[in-house]
Amino acid sequence: MSTPLDTIAASPVELLASGSCLLCGSANLEVVLDLGLAGLANNLPTAAECDREPLFPLRLARCPRCTHVQLADRVAPALLYGHYLYVSSASSTLTAHLGSLAAAIAARVPAHAGAASLDIGCNDGTLAAHMRGHGFRACGIDPAQNLAPLARAKGIEVEVDYFHGGTARRLYDRHGPVRVITATNSFPHIPELHSYLEGVALLLATDGVFVIEAHYLLDLIEQCAFDTVYHEHCHFWRLEPMMELFAAHGLEIFDCERLPIHHGQLRVWVQHRGARMPGPRVAAQLEAERKAGLHERAVYDELARRACTIRRDLRTALDGFRAGGKRVAGYGAPAKASTLAAWCGLGPSDLMWIADRNALKQGRFTPGTHIPIVAPERIDSDEPDILLLLAWNFADEIQIQLAGYRARGGRFLMPVPEVRLV
Ligand SMILES: [Zn+2]
Numbered sequence: 001m002s003t004p005l006d007t008i009a010a011s012p013v014e015l016l017a018s019g020s021c022l023l024c025g026s027a028n029l030e031v032v033l034d035l036g037l038a039g040l041a042n043n044l045p046t047a048a049e050c051d052r053e054p055l056f057p058l059r060l061a062r063c064p065r066c067t068h069v070q071l072a073d074r075v076a077p078a079l080l081y082g083h084y085l086y087v088s089s090a091s092s093t094l095t096a097h098l099g100s101l102a103a104a105i106a107a108r109v110p111a112h113a114g115a116a117s118l119d120i121g122c123n124d125g126t127l128a129a130h131m132r133g134h135g136f137r138a139c140g141i142d143p144a145q146n147l148a149p150l151a152r153a154k155g156i157e158v159e160v161d162y163f164h165g166g167t168a169r170r171l172y173d174r175h176g177p178v179r180v181i182t183a184t185n186s187f188p189h190i191p192e193l194h195s196y197l198e199g200v201a202l203l204l205a206t207d208g209v210f211v212i213e214a215h216y217l218l219d220l221i222e223q224c225a226f227d228t229v230y231h232e233h234c235h236f237w238r239l240e241p242m243m244e245l246f247a248a249h250g251l252e253i254f255d256c257e258r259l260p261i262h263h264g265q266l267r268v269w270v271q272h273r274g275a276r277m278p279g280p281r282v283a284a285q286l287e288a289e290r291k292a293g294l295h296e297r298a299v300y301d302e303l304a305r306r307a308c309t310i311r312r313d314l315r316t317a318l319d320g321f322r323a324g325g326k327r328v329a330g331y332g333a334p335a336k337a338s339t340l341a342a343w344c345g346l347g348p349s350d351l352m353w354i355a356d357r358n359a360l361k362q363g364r365f366t367p368g369t370h371i372p373i374v375a376p377e378r379i380d381s382d383e384p385d386i387l388l389l390l391a392w393n394f395a396d397e398i399q400i401q402l403a404g405y406r407a408r409g410g411r412f413l414m415p416v417p418e419v420r421l422v
Contacts, residue, residue, distance in 0.1 A: 019072065021063040021065065021066060021068060021070070022068070022070050022191055022193055022234065022235065023063065023066050023068040023070070023193060023241055023244070023245055024063060024065055024066040024068070024244075026063050026064070026065040026066065028063075028064060028065070029061040029062070029063055029070075029072055030061060030062050030063075030064055030297070031059045031060070031061045031072055032060050032061060032062050032069075032297070032300035032301065032303070032304055033059070033060040033226060033229070033300065033303060033304040033307060034057075034058075034059045034060075035058040035059065035060070035226075035229060035339060035342065035343050036057070036058065036342060036343065037055040037056065037057055037058070037342070037368070038055060038056065038058040038230070038231070038338060038339060038342035038343075038367065038368050039053055039054075039055055039056075039338060039342070039366075039367025039368030039369075040054075040056070040075065040079065040080065040230075040231055040232075040338075040367055041230035041231065041232065041335035041336070041338035041339060041367060042080070042230075042232065042335050043079075043367060044333070044361055044364035044365060044366065044367060044373065045364060045365050045367060045370070046363070046364055046365070047365065050365055050370050053367065053368065055368050056073060056075050056231060057072070057073045058071070058073070058229065058230065058231065058339070058342070059071065059072040059073060060072070060226075060229050060236070060300070062297065062300055064297075066241055066244060067240070067241065067294075067295045067296075068235070068241040069217055069235075069236040069238075069300070070234055070235050070236065071229070071231070071233070071234045071235075074191050074231075074234055075231045077143070077162065077189075077191070080189075080231065080232055081143050081144060081189075093261070094126075094261075095126055097261050098126050098127040098130055098184065099130050101127065101130075101182070101184070101211070101213070101267075102127060102130035102131050102133070102134055103130075103134070105117075105131070105134075105180055105182070105209065105211060106131075106134035106135075106136075108209065108269075109179060109180055109207075109208070109209050110134075110135075111134055111135035111136045111179070112179075114137060115135070115136055115137065115179040115180075116136065116137045116138075116139060116175045116176070116177075116178045116179060116180075117131040117136035117137070117138050117139065117178065117179060117180040117181070117182070118139045118140065118141065118171065118175075118178045118180070118181050118182070118203065119131070119138070119139070119140040119141075119181075119182045119183075119184075120140075120141055120142075120163045120181065120182065120183040120186055121141075121142055121163075121183060121184070121185070121186030121189075122140025122141060122142045122147075122151055122156065122158065123142060123144070123147055123151070124147050124150035124151055124154075125138075125140055125147075125150060125151025125152075125153075125154040125156040125158070126154075127182060127184060128140045128151065128154070128156040129154040129155070129156065131180065131182075132154075132155060132156070136179070136180065137157075137175075138155070138156050138157070139156065139157040139158070139159070139171070139175060139178075140156050140157070140158045140159070141158070141159040141160075141161055141162075141163050141167060141171070142158065142159075142160065143160065143161060143162050144160075145160055148160050159171065163196060163199060164192055164195040164196055164198075164199055165195040165196075165198040165199045165202070166195075166199075167199065168198070168199025168200070168202050168203050169199075169202065171203060172202055172203050177203065177204065177205035177206070177208065178203045178204060178205060178208060179205050179207075179208045179209075180208060180209055180210075180211070181200055181203060181204055181208070181209075181210040181211070182210075182211050182212075183210075183211075183212050183213075183214075184212075184213040184214075185213060185214065185215075187212045187213075187214045187235070187237070188214050188215060188232075188233045188234065188235040188236065188237060189232055189233070189234060189235075190234070190235070191234055193245060194248070194249075197245060197246070197248070197249040197251065198249060200249070200251070200270075201249045201250055201251055201272070204251075204271075204272065206272060206275065207271075207272075207275055208271070208272075209269055209270065209271055210251070210269075210270040210271070211267065211268070211269055211270070212266075212267070212268045212270065213259065213265050213266070213267045213268075214237055214265060214266060214268075215228060215233070215236070215237075215262065215263055215264070215265055215266075216237065216238070216258065216264055216265055216266035217236045217237060217238040217289075217294055218238060218264075218266075218288065218289060218292055218294060219258075219263055219264030219265070220236060220263070220303075221292060221294065221299055221303060222264075222292075223263060223264070223393075223416070223417060224303065224306050224307075224310075224416055224417040224418075225263055225336070225393075225416065226303055226304075226306075226307040226339075226343075226416075227336035227337075227339040227340040227343070227415075227416060228263055228335075228336050228339070229339055230335050230336070230338060230339050232335075237266070238266075238289050238294050239253065239256060239266075239268070239282065239285055239286050239289060240286060240289060240294075240295065242268065246270055247273075250272060250273050251270050251271065251272060251273060252270065252271060252272075252273045252274075252278065253268055253269065253270055253278065253282055254269050254270070254271050254275070254276050254277070254278040254279060254282070255268075255269040255278070255279045255281055255282065256268045256269065256281055256282055256285050257281060258285075262393075263393055266285075306417070306418075307343065309418070310344075310415060310416060310417075310418065310419055311343055311344045311345075313418070313419035314344050314346075314415055314419045315344060315345070317413065317419055317421075318346075318350045318388075321385070321386060322349075322350075326385040326386055327352065327382070327383075327384045327385050327386075328350065328351055328352065328384060328385065328386045328387075328388065328413075329351050329352045329353050329354065329355065329378075329379070329382065329384040329386075329387055329388070330351045330353070330354035330355070330371065330387065330388045330389075330390050331354065331355050331356075331376075331379075331387045331388070331389055331390065331391065331398060331402070331412075332354070332355075332356060332389065332390045332391025332394070332398065333354045333356040333358075333361050333366060333373045333390065333391075334390065334391050336390070336391075337354065337366060337390035337391070338366055338367045338368065338369070340390060340415060340416075341366050341368070341369040341371060341390075342367075342368050342369055344415075345369075346369055346371065347369055347370065347371065348370065348371050348372065350371075351371050351388060352382065352384065353371065353372045353373065353374045353378060353382075354366065354371050354372070354373050354374070354390065355373075355374055355375065355376040355378055355379055355387075356373050356374075356375075356376070357375075357376055359375075361373045362374060362375050379402065379405055379410075380404075380405075383408070383410075384410065385409075385410065385411065386410070386411050386412070386413050386421070387402070387405070387410060387411070387412055387413065388412075388413045388415060389412050389413065389414055389415070390415070392414055392415060392416050395412070395414060395422075398412075399412060399422075
């Protein structure tokens with residue numbers, strides 16, 4: 001059932017033309033980390049699907065002209081987003097976070113009579129429902145057919161489509177200028193940046209705000225989180241290229257803040273140029289990016305070097321455990337587990353299975369590498385000697401949950417930022 005990684009080529013129909021910078025159009029992207037061929041990180045195949053699962057090149061690249069970091073190859077959006085299994089309201093942490101975002105927006109830009117808000121990539125309407133609670137006429141747009149009824153049930157007007165210049169004109173005709181536009185975790189997914197920003201500039205009211213929350217390149221570098229590179233994330237944003245993009249559309253960043261959720265995120269506040277005085281945090285964060293060298297090639301070469309060290313050390317550790325008769329399994333099958341498994345060439349001979357609490361993932365397999373995903377009860381029945389922590393950003397929480405396993409002598413293997421037994 002499992003297929004060697006390099007025997008399947010991606011279908012040319014499903015892989016979009018690649019190689020030019022999504023921000024400035026330069027044709028000379030430099031690949032800084034080639035992660036090889038990988039399955040789609042959020043499309044976990046069933047046993048029947050493993051044999052015909054498409055694999056795609058996964059390469060992190062940097063534009064030498066505008067210094068923006070992005071994927072070199074893009075997968076057609078319909079393959080990634082047509083039917084989405086991830087639902088915002090399934091995580092109580094995320095629901096609470098979106099509630100606090102809505103409160104922060106309403107404190108800064110209170111709703112007046114008839115003021116509209118638009119959530120781009122509105123998922124099941126969780127954030128839009130919070131905006132509605134603050135008095136906004138809440139609308140959303142999302143391409144996932146299966147999620148629209150969930151959002152509509154919360155009283156949200158939903159458009160099932162991608163957001164771009166064309167859909168923005170349609171929304172403008174229906175709603176007029178929009179006071180608040182939000183995009184949480186969707187901004188790094190946009191290949192057609194300029195059409196998207198044309199849409200934002202058209203829809204946004206003169207004194208309105210566009211608020212983005214996205215994973216942040218500085219966090220990726222600081223945490224060595226190369227495994228957060230997967231096909232949905234075609235951009236790895238930092239402020240400087242973002243400012244260049246917004247300036248081209250008459251927009252500007254007037255505030256930003258780092259957030260501790262997920263792997264660390266950046267919240268960016270955007271407006272029509274000149275609507276408010278930009279605050280001091282923008283210049284301070286730009287300075288932090290410069291100091292970390294994010295505009296230079298050397299930082300990414302170091303990231304690639306560390307990723308190679310992790311791969312070598314993890315393979316050595318797993319081969320050693322097998323030679324010593326130890327039984328090894330994994331814990332946590334988030335999207336980044338797919339990248340780590342593909343990069344390190346992990347298969348069912350390295351990890352018997354990976355336990356995950358999400359019932360939708362159980363019974364499926366890791367993309368491309370085909371390690372079975374099982375319910376956490378297997379830890380008690382199989383009693384592995386070692387658990388590889390693939391959701392390493394939740395290591396503390398997981399070790400507390402699995403205190404019984406540790407008390408029986410079980411050990412945890414951390415893969416990132418360096419391979420070590422804990
Ligand atoms: Zn560029």
